[in-house]
C-alpha cells in the first residue's frame with residue numbers, strides 16, 4: 001500500500017454492525033482502508049486499548065450564530081463538539097432563521113472559518129399562503145439545506161403550523177424528497193394550559209409539566225405521523241420524550257410512514273420532578289418525563305430496539321444569567337453538545353446500550369436520515385476520516401467547569417461517567433485531544449442531498 005497520511009493502528013473499530021481489531025488508513029482526509037494493514041504513514045497513531053468510533057453526527061443543534069451569540073457562537077459550540085467527539089452537526093437557530101436561498105448562502109459564507117467541525121444547515125418552514133410553500137421548499141432543498149424545521153406550536157418566536165399548513169409543507173417536501181424535523185406539541189392544548197396556569201398566578205417550576213403535558217405532545221405527534229404517511233413525506237419527530245410517542249411512531253412506520261423518532265439525553269437521564277428544585281435550569285420542551293428508574297430503562301430499551309431511531313443533543317444553551325428570571329420569560333433549552341456522547345458511552349457501562357448502538361444512534365442513523373451517508377457516520381473506505389478514539393475505561397465526572405459551551409453549566413453536573421473520547425479526528429485532522437479542542441476552524445459546510453438533484 002502506498003504511503004498514507006495517517007494510520008490509526010491496533011484499535012477496536014466499532015460500527016453499527018459489530019467491532020473488530022483493525023487499523024484505519026487515511027489519505028487526503030478520507031478513509032482508504034480498514035483492516036490489518038501494512039502501510040507507511042506520515043503520522044502513526046497507536047490506538048491499542050482504544051475504541052475507534054465514527055465521529056458523532058449531531059443532527060439537532062442550535063449554535064445561535066448568527067442570531068443570539070450572547071448565548072453561543074460557532075467557535076465555542078463547535079470546539080465543545082470536537083472535544084466531545086462530535087465531528088458533524090446539523091445546525092439551525094431560531095434567532096436568525098434561514099427562509100430563503102439568499103439567507104442560506106449568506107449563512108454559509110459567514111460561517112466559513114468559524115467552525116471546528118463540519119456542518120450542515122437546516123431551514124425553517126414558515127406557514128404561508130397556499131401556492132407559496134412548494135416553491136420555497138424546492139428552492140431551499142436544491143440549494144442544499146439539511147432539513148426543514150417545523151413547529152406545530154408557536155415557540156421561540158417561530159410561528160406554529162396548524163394541520164392545513166403542516167399538510168401543505170409535507171406535501172411540498174414529499175414532491176422533492178426533502179426531510180423535515182417537526183417539533184410536536186399541540187398549540188391549542190399548550191395555550192389553554194398556559195392561560196389556566198397564568199390565571200392561577202403560577203410561576204413555580206412545577207408548572208412546566210402541566211403547561212407542556214403529554215397530551216400536547218402525543219396529539220401533535222399523531223397528527224404529524226398521519227400526515228407524513230398520507231403525503232409520503234420524510235419526517236423526524238424531534239425530541240421524543242416518552243415511550244407512548246415512540247411506539248405510536250413505530251406503528252405508523254409499520255403502516256408505511258417514512259418517519260423517525262429522535263430523542264435526547266434529557267429524556268433518558270433527567271426526571272420530571274427535577275424542575276421543582278432546579279426551575280429554569282430544567283426549562284426545556286417537551287420537558288423531562290421519566291418518573292422512575294423503570295421509565296428510564298424503558299427509554300433506553302426503545303433506543304436499543306430502534307423504536308427510538310437516533311439521538312441528538314438539541315443543544316440550546318443559555319448562560320446562568322440568561323436562565324435567571326421568571327420561568328415564563330427565560331429561554332427554553334439546555335446545553336448538551338458537551339455531554340451527549342459521554343452520556344451514551346456511559347450508558348454502555350450501565351448496560352443500557354452496546355458500543356455498536358452508540359455508533360448507530362449518534363452517527364450512522366442520523367447520517368442516513370439526513371442524506372450525509374455514505375460520507376459521514378461510518379468507518380469504511382470512501383468515508384470522511386471523522387473518528388472518535390474512545391477510552392472505554394476512563395472514569396470521570398461531568399462538571400460545570402469543564403463545559404466548553406458558552407452556557408458554562410450542565411444539568412449533569414456531578415454525574416460520574418465511564419468512557420470518553422480522548423482524540424477526535426475531522427477528515428484526518430486531530431481537532432481535539434483529552435477534552436481540549438485545537439484552535440482549528442477547518443470545518444466545512446456539508447450540503448444536503450437535495451443539492452445533487454437536477
Ligand SMILES: [Zn+2]
Pocket residue numbers: 060062314316
Ligand atoms: Zn431544538
